[in-house]
Amino acid sequence: MTAVTLIHGLNLAAIYGLMAIGISILWSSVGMINMAHGATFAASGYAAWQVSLIAQPLINTWFGTGLDASLVMGATMVASGLVAGALFGGLIFMLAYLPIHEKANFAVRSLIVTLAINLATVQLLLFFFGPRQRALPKIFGFGRTEILGISVRNDQIGTIVATAILMLVVVIWLKRSRKGLEITAMMQNPEGAVLSGISVRWTALPVTMLTGALAGLAAILLSQTVFVSPTAGALPLIKGLTIALLGGLGSLPGAIMGAILIGFLEAIVGSISFLGQRYVLFSQFLFIITVLIIRPRGLGGLLDETRESRNV
């Protein structure tokens, strides 16, 4: 495995990990499979694109075109992606959680509702922005950097570092803050959490917003290498979902492990000349099917104990 493949794999793992962790946290704390995660991804991409159109001239007049300007631009993009994702998460909370979370068969119902939200969002984006792809401004610049003798693209380093920092922040927030502890309690034992006075309803809102923000960030980071389009969310959604399942739904270490495995698998298969990019999805699904047949509950395998009552 060459160093380039390694970095590429890490880069993919970072982005898929952001998606997968969002799906996994949402499932384990709220009990809902979010099929609208891809829609969040696409919508935040478009929101960031819209913000960049407005902010570009302003930033150019205030900060010129130097390093300052690109830094401010990067911060604006990341912030707008996070905010848009969080807002979309709030929308999902309003539509797919609040009205139905006390009714029977919530898991299947919320899956269907989020699927409908996904369909509707993609069509709305198509309607308003057309099928043309849009490019976000490159927030990490175009150049390459030499690290330990390996030449790496700037956006790859940026993605990996930004994801690592953000995941660390999320983990610390989950472990330290009061709301984070409530979410962790919900993930570990929903009934126990309710009995100790944690409101299910008002814990679900920050969870959906947090996972939405993660998807928004993933959108900004992935859009450094691919374009923003209405259907851009489908592939990250499928990959995030498969990784979350591969890791065992509800297990954070499992999700991270799955993301790394799948990211590297994609990078390796893509770099082998006779297989190439076309067989990436094929190989990934084959891998996941094999793993699931050997370990039916995924790598984490904790599902039996934690989520037996919420089987779909």
Place this chain on the structure above:
Amino acid sequence: MSEMKKLYEIGNRPREVFLSPDGHRPVHKSRVPFSRRHWLKWRSQYNPRSLKLEKRLADKKPLWWLLSLGLLAVVTPFLSNSAITVASIFCMFAAINVLWTLIIGTAGIFSLATLAVVGVSGYAAAAFNVYLGVPWPFMFAIGCLTGLVAGGFLALPSTRLDGLYFALLTLGIVEICRVFVQQLKSLGATNGSINQVDSFIPSDWFLQREGLLLGFAGAFLLLLGALLMFKLVNSERLGMLLRTARDEEAFAEAIGIDYRRARLMVFMVSSAGLGIIGAFYAMYYRSISPSIFSLDQLLLLFAMIVIGGIGRADGAVIGTAIVVLIDKGLLDLGPIRILLVAAIMLLVTLLTNNGLVGARDQFRNFRNRKKSEARARRTEKGGEVMPEEATDMLDKQEIFYRRFNKRLRDELKQLITPELIEEHRAKPLGRHSDALSRVLNYFRRSEMPDKYAIMRQPENFNHYKIVALSGERGAPPRLVDDRLYESLDEAYHAVFLLRVNDLLES
């Protein structure tokens, strides 16, 4: 009988259609050939009030099926060419969804590989026809066999994985099929599709009115076949086994159901059916392309089954009708129509418990609940039977007995005064005043369950406690409280007070 006063029409009964058969002639019901089932579910009963024999159709669904399918078959030939195409597509997708319902509803397995089975069999049948020159009638058999094998393979992990994991696995299989077909070298020139497939529609009729009508006839037969298969599987032995095993595998296994074999069977049966549909699909369009494996198509299919309601054949057909009408019938709307489908899906899921077909029952439940809430608010029932309840009671004697009892209790409550209690306390046994003897007579007639009795304590001769009888043979009485009474008269009076208390509270 003629001067019977006008009855208020309460409940659903006035709207029911009744036949009045001749009670002297024996009933003859014809059966479905080779089975012990009757065609229609006629039920005979005597009207409890007029004592006339009446015959009622307990299940009217077969009539609705006959009406709607007959209407479809009769009206479609007079429609425009594009409408005939929409009707044919509806029939094809409805057939697919009905078979899918067997897996997702009856067996409760979240399989998303339905279209993949259709596609794989369609490809196999088309390939045999185009590359090996097999004539078209054999394509059905090839499709059926391919579907059977595919179903067998799909069933293998279905007992090991559950819920979402199986859904994901089947999604992966769909994706693998799509990529595999698109990467095939021999199909590279046509972008993965097989064209020029031979068909039951003669080639000079293709896309002409005659060809469209023939295609519709075929698709309609396909739908009828799928519905027959649904009926045969769902309401016979296999369906019962599957539905028992759907929620609790361990329980099903414990009572001797081999649920693995049942699931394998249902997968193979429905996949064989899907294989035939796949061969038909390739023949109908005279080609088959990888778009059948696309995620969008799968989502649309899922939307159909969700809108109609998962688990029922009528739901699958109604949902298909709605989505196909919007998606194929309103082509002018452009991308808005998917939005419309999504909106319907959203509303149906948010508002109904199980799709549109469950809405009727849901509404009835809701209305009954509201009615009974309102009734509870406005009436003080006191044990009396309400008119709505009365229509459902077979033993009309019970109604009058309860009415009598209620009035009696109301009467007796008036008699209870401090003087009466004082009179009983002073002399529990012996001659009493008229009022007290009425009350005591009522108490003596009360039912065995929870009747109070006095129990002498075994260790002390003059110590008594009050117990309540269980009213069941073999079940011991329960202690009412721990108070100890020093004399028998005191205990008698305590029982009296308890009964008075119960009477006033009733």
